[in-house]
Amino acid sequence: MSEASAAPAESPSSALAASRQRTLVRLRAVVVLAFALPLFVLFGTAAVLYRQAFVEAGGQLDAASRIAQEHALKMLETNEMVLARMLELLGNASDAEVLARSAEAHEKLKDMARGLPQVQGLFMHGADSRSLGTSRVFPPPRDIDYSDREWYAVHRGGQGSGVFITEQLRSRATGEAIFDMSRRRVLPDGTYAGSVHISLRPEYLTAFWEEMAGSVRGLRVVVLRADGRLVARWPGGVTPGAAVAPSDPLMQRIAEGAWYGQHETLSPFDGATRVVAFRKLGQYPLYVAAAFDRAQVFAGWAVRVALIALFVVPLACALAWMAWVALKRTREELDAVQRLEEETARRSRTELALAQSQKLEVVGQLAGGVAHDFNNLLMIVTSNLHLLRRHASPDAARHLAAMERAVGNGTRLTRQLLALSGRQALAPERVLLQDRLQALLALVRAALPGSIELEAQVAPDTAAIFVDVAELELALINLALNARDAMEGGGRLVVSARNAQDQVLLEVADSGHGIDPAVIGHVLEPFFTTKPAGKGTGLGLTQVQALCRSAGGKIEIASSPGKGTRVRLYFARAAADARMEREASAGRRPAGLECELLLVEDNDALAQATAAVLESLGCRVRRVENARAALKAVEDRSFDIVLSDIEMPGRIDGIELALQLARRAPLLPVVLMSGYAARIEQARSIGLEVLSKPCSPTTLQGAIAQAIAASPKPAASARGGQ
Amino acid sequence: MRVLIVDDNLELLESLALVLRSAGHDVDTAPSAAAALAVQKARPADVLITDIFMPDTDGLEAVSAFRSGWPRLKIVAMSGGGKMTKGNYLETARVVGADAVLRKPFAPDKLLAMLDSFRPAP
Numbered sequence: 001m002s003e004a005s006a007a008p009a010e011s012p013s014s015a016l017a018a019s020r021q022r023t024l025v026r027l028r029a030v031v032v033l034a035f036a037l038p039l040f041v042l043f044g045t046a047a048v049l050y051r052q053a054f055v056e057a058g059g060q061l062d063a064a065s066r067i068a069q070e071h072a073l074k075m076l077e078t079n080e081m082v083l084a085r086m087l088e089l090l091g092n093a094s095d096a097e098v099l100a101r102s103a104e105a106h107e108k109l110k111d112m113a114r115g116l117p118q119v120q121g122l123f124m125h126g127a128d129s130r131s132l133g134t135s136r137v138f139p140p141p142r143d144i145d146y147s148d149r150e151w152y153a154v155h156r157g158g159q160g161s162g163v164f165i166t167e168q169l170r171s172r173a174t175g176e177a178i179f180d181m182s183r184r185r186v187l188p189d190g191t192y193a194g195s196v197h198i199s200l201r202p203e204y205l206t207a208f209w210e211e212m213a214g215s216v217r218g219l220r221v222v223v224l225r226a227d228g229r230l231v232a233r234w235p236g237g238v239t240p241g242a243a244v245a246p247s248d249p250l251m252q253r254i255a256e257g258a259w260y261g262q263h264e265t266l267s268p269f270d271g272a273t274r275v276v277a278f279r280k281l282g283q284y285p286l287y288v289a290a291a292f293d294r295a296q297v298f299a300g301w302a303v304r305v306a307l308i309a310l311f312v313v314p315l316a317c318a319l320a321w322m323a324w325v326a327l328k329r330t331r332e333e334l335d336a337v338q339r340l341e342e343e344t345a346r347r348s349r350t351e352l353a354l355a356q357s358q359k360l361e362v363v364g365q366l367a368g369g370v371a372h373d374f375n376n377l378l379m380i381v382t383s384n385l386h387l388l389r390r391h392a393s394p395d396a397a398r399h400l401a402a403m404e405r406a407v408g409n410g411t412r413l414t415r416q417l418l419a420l421s422g423r424q425a426l427a428p429e430r431v432l433l434q435d436r437l438q439a440l441l442a443l444v445r446a447a448l449p450g451s452i453e454l455e456a457q458v459a460p461d462t463a464a465i466f467v468d469v470a471e472l473e474l475a476l477i478n479l480a481l482n483a484r485d486a487m488e489g490g491g492r493l494v495v496s497a498r499n500a501q502d503q504v505l506l507e508v509a510d511s512g513h514g515i516d517p518a519v520i521g522h523v524l525e526p527f528f529t530t531k532p533a534g535k536g537t538g539l540g541l542t543q544v545q546a547l548c549r550s551a552g553g554k555i556e557i558a559s560s561p562g563k564g565t566r567v568r569l570y571f572a573r574a575a576a577d578a579r580m581e582r583e584a585s586a587g588r589r590p591a592g593l594e595c596e597l598l599l600v601e602d603n604d605a606l607a608q609a610t611a612a613v614l615e616s617l618g619c620r621v622r623r624v625e626n627a628r629a630a631l632k633a634v635e636d637r638s639f640d641i642v643l644s645d646i647e648m649p650g651r652i653d654g655i656e657l658a659l660q661l662a663r664r665a666p667l668l669p670v671v672l673m674s675g676y677a678a679r680i681e682q683a684r685s686i687g688l689e690v691l692s693k694p695c696s697p698t699t700l701q702g703a704i705a706q707a708i709a710a711s712p713k714p715a716a717s718a719r720g721g722q
Numbered sequence: 723m724r725v726l727i728v729d730d731n732l733e734l735l736e737s738l739a740l741v742l743r744s745a746g747h748d749v750d751t752a753p754s755a756a757a758a759l760a761v762q763k764a765r766p767a768d769v770l771i772t773d774i775f776m777p778d779t780d781g782l783e784a785v786s787a788f789r790s791g792w793p794r795l796k797i798v799a800m801s802g803g804g805k806m807t808k809g810n811y812l813e814t815a816r817v818v819g820a821d822a823v824l825r826k827p828f829a830p831d832k833l834l835a836m837l838d839s840f841r842p843a844p
Contacts, residue, residue, distance in 0.1 A: 375802030376731045378827035383737035386830035387744055411827055414802075470825065608819035609786045 003471075006133040019332045027327040035320035040236075042312045046305045046477055053301040056294055058262065058270065058275060060216045065290040068221050071208050073282050075103075075118055076181070080114060080163070083183040086122060086196040092187055095126040095194070102133045102140055118204035120171070121179050132194065136173070144172075155184040155195045157551035162186075165286060167229035168202055168238040168455075177202050177238070179231050201231035202711050218296035220274070226254055226285040236269070250278055250289060264294070294685075309585045317325040319361040364421030371414040372419070378410050415474060417537035419546035420526050426553065428468045430574045433457045433506065440473050441495060444480040452483075452488030459498035466574035467551045477545045478540035479508040479567055485531060486512025486565060499573075503553060506569040515559035523557060544569065570617055593618040593704055596637075600630045600644035600657065614643070617701050627652035634665055641708055644692070646674035646683060655679070658688050669707035723837060724748045726767035726783065728758040729800075738771070741830045747837065755784035761789075766792065769840055771833070774801040775813055782818055789819030796840045798833075802826035 089108060091100060109122040113135040122135040129147040131140040132402070146152055151164045166180040183199040204222060213219040213234075223231040228243040228251050244251050249265045255278065262277040275297075279288040385407070389400055437458050445454055476495065482491050488603050492510040498505055515530075516521060522528045524545055529538035541555075544567070548555045552572030559565040597619040601607035611621045625629050626648050634642070642661060648653035658670040672690040684688040691703055725747045732753060739749045752758035760773065763792060766788045770788050774781030800813035800823070811832055812823040822836055 365755060372802045375826040376729075376734050380731075380734045380737045382827045383734075383741045383830050386741055387737075390744070405828065603783065606786070608790070609782065612818070695803070 015340065020338065021368065022332060023334065027323070027330055031323040031327055034323040037318050038316035038319065042305075042309055042316075044300075045308060045582045046555060049304055051157075052299050053297050053304075054294075056274075057216075057297045058277075061275060061290050061292055063280050064212055064216050064260065065288060067212060068205075068209060068223075068288045069279040069281060072223060072286070072292075073207060073289055075200070075204065076281060076284055076286075078118075079181045079200070080183075082116065082119070082122070082198055083163075083181070083196050085112060085183060087183065088137070090124060090132075090185060090193075090196070095128075095132060098124070098126075098132045099140070099142075103138060105133040106138040106140075109133060116650065118200050120199040120201050123199065124151075124194065126194040127192050128196075129156075135657075136531065151180065151182050151195065151197070151380045155182065156192055157183070157617060158373060161170065161283075163284070165225065165231065167225060167243075168231055168240070170240060171199070197408050202238070206234035206237075216292065218292040220293075222287065222291075224279070224287055228286065228511055232350060235643070240323055252354070253278070254287060262713060264335070265293070272666060274653070305629045340687055341701060342490065360420075367417040368421035371417040374410070374414050378407055378414065378518055378601055410476075411537075413537065414470070416478075416543045417508055417538060419471075420545035426464050427558075430464050431469060431472070432448070432464045433462050433504070434460060436469070436695050437495065437497060440469070442474055443473060444476050444495075446491065447477055448465055448484055449482055453490075454480075454493045455492065455494045457494065457496040459496075461499065462497050463499055463504050463569040464574040465504050465551060467547070467571060471543070473545045475544040475569070478510070478544055483508065483510035483512060485567070486510055486514070493563075500570065503570045504573060506571065508569070509566040511564045513644050514561040514565055515557070517559065517691070520557065520559060524555070593701060593708075595619050595640035595704070595705070595708060597621050598625060598630060598633055598639045598642045600622040600625075600642065600648070600654065601646050602626060602645065610643075613700060617704070619704070626650045627657040630657055631660060631664070633666065636660065637667065641704055641711075642668060642670045643704065644670065644672055646672050646679045655683050655686070655688065658683070659686075667711060669711040671703050671707050723769055723841065724767040725769045725771060726750045726761055726769070728752045728755060728756060728825065730754065731764075738830075738833075741833070741841065742837070745834050747780065753766040755781070755787070758784065759787065762788065762792065768794070769770065769796045769798065769837060771798045774799050774811050774812070779807070782815060782842075784826070785820050786818045796821050798822045798824060798826040798836065800826055800828070 021583050070607035086109070093101075105124070109124075113122050114117045119135075124132040124140075127269065129145060129149070129152045130142050131144065133140045151166060154160055154164045155162075164184075166182075166184050168177055168179050169178070169435065171178050172502055178199045179202060180197055180199050182195045184195050185193040187193045189240060206221075208238060209219070209221040212221075216495075220233075220235065222233040224244060225231060228246060228248075230238045230242050230244070230577075232238065233242075234357070245268060246252075246255070248268050249263050253261050253263070258280075260277070260279040262275065264273065264275050265272050266272070267694075273294040274291040274292040275287055275294060278287050280287050320623060349622040381403070385404055385607050389397065392400055437456055441456055473697075482492065483491075487493075487510055493511075494507075494509045496507045507710070519528075519530060524541055525538075526542045527538035541557075541578070544554045548569050548571065556568040556570070557565065558568070593614075595618070597614055599607060599611055599614065599621050601610060601623060602625050607623050611623055622633065624633050627650060630642065630644065633639075642657075644654040644657055649656060649682065652660070654672045658672060661668055661670050672683050672688055674683070674690060674692065680690050680692055689703065690706055725740050725742055727735055727742070727753075729738075730753055735751045735753065739751050742749045746801075750761050750767060752761050755772070758770070759762075762770070770782055770792075771779055772788075780800065781801070785797055788795055788797055797820045799812060799820040801812055801815075802825070809841065812820075813822055821840075824833065824836075825840060
């Protein structure tokens with residue numbers, strides 16, 4: 001079921017909403033990007049720096065290994081030259097000959113060793129491994145047997161190239177860390193004659209590496225023999241007998257015969273991950289390996305990234321915050337624009353409605369004027385028909401009856417026109433539908449064909465309503481005629497009445513074809529009709545609606561195609577009104593309005609009549625003729641309320657009076673009256689309470705009671721009889 | 723009964739007068755409230771039938787004036803609807819003193835029955 005509704009459909013600007021949505025999505029993306037882009041740049045930079053840190057460290061490591069290689073080679077070459085000079089010193093002399101010149105030899109060796117910081121001592125040994133002379137002591141310690149030394153076995157056995165370098169050892173004489181480089185001595189006849197030795201201090205190497213490490217972060221250097229035995233190591237020194245395991249990648253590369261290379265490995269000494277670069281020391285069976293800790297390079301990289309992040313992260317946050325503020329502001333502005341749009345749309349709807357109501361007002365004035373004059377004409381016709389009927393023959397009486405029916409139709413039409421204009425001459429009375437509905441339906445029954453069944457149901461407790469009976473009858477006829485047209489093949493029309501909350505509901509339901517949903521919103525519009533041209537005026541429901549409004553109610557229409565139409569008329573209950581009316585006519589004062597009232601009315605007769613009504617309602621009335629007098633009266637004594645006509649002689653009219661009173665006595669309620677629609681609109685437009693004149697005692701009582709109740713001022717009558 | 727009819731529409735005035743006279747009433751007519759007051763002073767009527775909207779006087783004022791001048795006069799107000807303003811004229815007329823109200827056009831029989839009801843009980 002669809003409900004009739006006269007309200008225009010809401011039409012929010014969908015284009016605006018879509019554009020707003022797009023803008024907000026874009027701005028949200030900006031917020032995300034403002035935060036994400038700097039972070040993305042940070043991550044990118046970090047990745048580049050990471051790679052760069054290791055490439056750089058790799059390059060530095062390579063350079064360090066090369067420098068260490070050169071340094072060690074130079075030392076070895078110097079040693080070679082010293083060894084060569086020692087062999088030259090010995091010549092082909094026998095051990096006995098050498099020993100005979102041992103003092104001289106000692107001095108020569110001392111001379112040779114002087115100026116070579118790497119040299120711990122120079123030694124000459126005979127074929128029996130015993131000392132033939134040293135730079136360190138004199139006479140040579142002949143009692144010591146060196147035949148257990150590795151070099152002795154190698155030289156004696158004639159193995160290798162003739163040069164032998166030991167791993168790091170402890171000096172037997174001094175206990176300091178040394179390593180030894182020796183060369184075999186062979187006589188011209190090929191017999192083994194012993195060896196010459198240089199004892200070297202590893203510090204000579206490590207001191208250099210330490211210096212070098214100042215420019216390469218986390219640098220470590222080691223010199224080792226091809227068999228993995230360590231010759232020198234920095235930092236940390238060498239534990240005697242320490243060696244790199246053959247399974248170590250370095251040893252495997254050396255075993256493969258590589259002269260140089262770089263690889264990553266776990267340190268065999270402390271388990272740290274290191275990058276290692278190694279180089280072979282010329283033709284010697286020695287390698288120098290330089291390494292750095294990954295962890296240390298990583299730490300260096302991390303510090304740099306952290307420094308950059310220290311700038312970038314707050315920057316990203318600041319950017320995102322600014323973008324978010326922009327988003328928020330934009331959203332607020334868009335909301336404001338949307339509200340403006342809605343307000344504009346609402347205003348244009350209001351203007352449209354106003355224009356419509358102005359149009360209706362003009363139509364109403366026209367219709368009212370025509371109907372008024374036409375009613376007079378109908379009255380004349382009716383009166384004369386009445387006179388004619390007395391003398392008419394039966395034949396003529398038939399014609400007169402036809403004319404009377406025409407007058408009846410004309411009467412209905414003018415009343416509908418008056419309902420449209422709101423200018424009906426209403427004579428409302430208290431009506432109990434239980435008592436009156438059957439009688440009211442007599443004319444309705446006459447208007448319906450026999451194929452339509454009419455049923456009336458009134459709940460026994462239905463409250464009385466205050467309504468013009470003739471208008472109610474006309475409304476029922478109008479609804480019945482609509483129902484008849486909707487039930488061409490016959491049907492059922494049910495008129496029922498019952499209480500509905502604080503109102504009385506009169507329902508007219510038919511079993512007809514229903515109202516097209518497309519037009520149901522228009523059925524209450526004046527002159528709207530679905531009937532063929534000439535069959536309907538489009539004023540029937542207008543009259544019904546006007547009746548409901550005049551009786552303090554409303555109309556609701558529900559219909560669905562094929563299931564009939566249900567028209568609900570709501571009326572205000574009449575109980576209080578009827579009692580008040582009785583009391584007014586009996587001249588008794590109802591307890592309702594105990595108040596001091598100032599009546600401003602220039603017309604004596606109307607003032608008298610109005611005052612009489614007001615007094616019957618319980619008001620104590622003081623009447624003045626114009627606004628000036630009213631202002632003075634308000635100064636002289638206090639009133640609970642002012643009731644003023646708008647049209648008055650003098651410079652100040654009722655509206656101006658109300659405005660002046662609002663300034664001088666803001667707590668004093670003012671109710672205006674006027675017979676001019678334009679003035680009523682004018683007063684209402686500036687928020688003044690205004691009644692259209694003339695108005696019923698009920699309306700007057702309601703308006704005064706409401707105005708006093710809405711005012712915060714205590715009633716003057718309650719202030720000790722002022 | 724003596725009846726005074728007031729309406730600015732002279733034809734209507736005459737037609738109603740004819741109807742009432744044919745029913746045996748003694749009828750005077752006046753085209754305005756002012757004229758009606760003069761007639762009433764000269765030849766007081768039992769019943770006043772007045773239109774509410776007339777050009778020179780507001781019918782409500784006329785009702786009010788007659789009511790205060792002749793308290794025992796029966797007053798019937800009639801109206802064909804508002805020409806210029808909106809409102810419940812007939813209801814107001816009742817309040818300011820009309821004994822009965824009629825909406826134009828009405829059936830002459832209705833008016834005659836109303837007049838009969840005004841006749842003092844024998």
